[in-house]
Amino acid sequence: MKIKLTQSGGFIPITREASAEVDWTKEESDKLIRQIAVTGNQPPSQVRDGIGHTVEIDGKEIPVDVDKASGKFADVLNKLQMNLKIVKK
């Protein structure tokens, strides 16, 4: 399955994306979502000009905290973060 990491926001709104093929089962992708999903899709209460991430996997796009990932999930997300490319507007 494909996993796409999107980074957005900041002092000027820039969107960056990176994707990769992973051989995870549905149970594993659900585990990742449970591990890193953040509640709702609202900006942290008082952070301004902050950067946010979403992960698209198994047909779902979820706002996430990438720092919460562990094990093999963290490895994949770290690689995706290093490969983020700006989506030109």
Place this chain on the structure above:
Amino acid sequence: MCNHSNHFSAIQCIIPPYMSQKLSDSNDKKIALQSVKSQVETVKLRAKRSFIIDLPEHQAQLLAPAKKATKTAKLNMQVLNMNHGTNTASAKLVWDNGKIISRLDKQEKNAVAAGTATWNFYYDLFGRNSVDNLGLLLKHYVHYSTKYDNAMWDGSEMVYGDGDGKIFGDFTSDPDIIGHELTHGVTQNESNLEYHDQSGALNESLSDVFGIMVKQRMLNQEVTQSDWLIGENCLIGKNYALRSMKAPGTAYVNHPDLGTDPQPATMDNYVKLPNTSNGDWGGVHTNSGITNYAFFVAATNIGGFAWEKTGKIWYDAMTDKALKSTAQFADFKKLTIAHATQLFGKGSNEEKGVIAAWKTAKV
């Protein structure tokens, strides 16, 4: 009890009128004289008060005592080096309220200079003691993370990245960015404008407005001398900046990586975006171009140093308790016009300049 309808001073009203009358009729000449004198003073004060009440607000303002900040207010600021980490608890303190702890590099010096200039800006001009007006310690964290393309306010502190070195340079290189981030703290402590859609764009715009004035004041620039650019050093390339307040939508055009600046200058070009992280929370950094442009036009119409008149109008509107967290552009427009009238008078050039500016921005 004081029953005077227009009492001026509580002290003057401590002695009720019937008692004053009795004292004035006293056989003791000293007491009678003192009482009569006191009543004469009361009549004078009432007359003065009555005269002031009937004055237009701008004339009454002239008689008001100058705003004085508390004697104890002083810069309370630290600069810390993150050494490319992301855990602020591990940061190294390099500058502490004027004391250099270790030799400062360029980014640290930038944070000291612009951070101090921002604190001075708010204190010298508006008597404001730090972002909360209570002397909050301002912490600037530089060298945040690795190749971090951003600066942000985290709710109590500022963090600045060094940039990737290809598209973005270091985020301390523009004093307007530092002024911008600190102003998020001011807004948080005043109206706390919600960070989405129009209220969020207004929140962003206020940060740009005060950020640009911090830069202009550091450079002693009048409105006609300023480039009105936010982040001109931060975005690498001679013809690029992060935002243009003078001409929103032109800060970067056909940039090889970023494309073209998406900011509109007028309300008819307001960009509707989803209230999500991907949608920049309804375009808070996009639609701020409209209110940025209104400020630029107002400052140009009024002239001089932006912080002297236009900035004062914007500050009074920004800190007005009537500015709700859900305020729309039109709400802020009304407040700026009201404060222009209050400060400079009905029909004044300043009031006309502000009204015309909002008309130009089509708000």
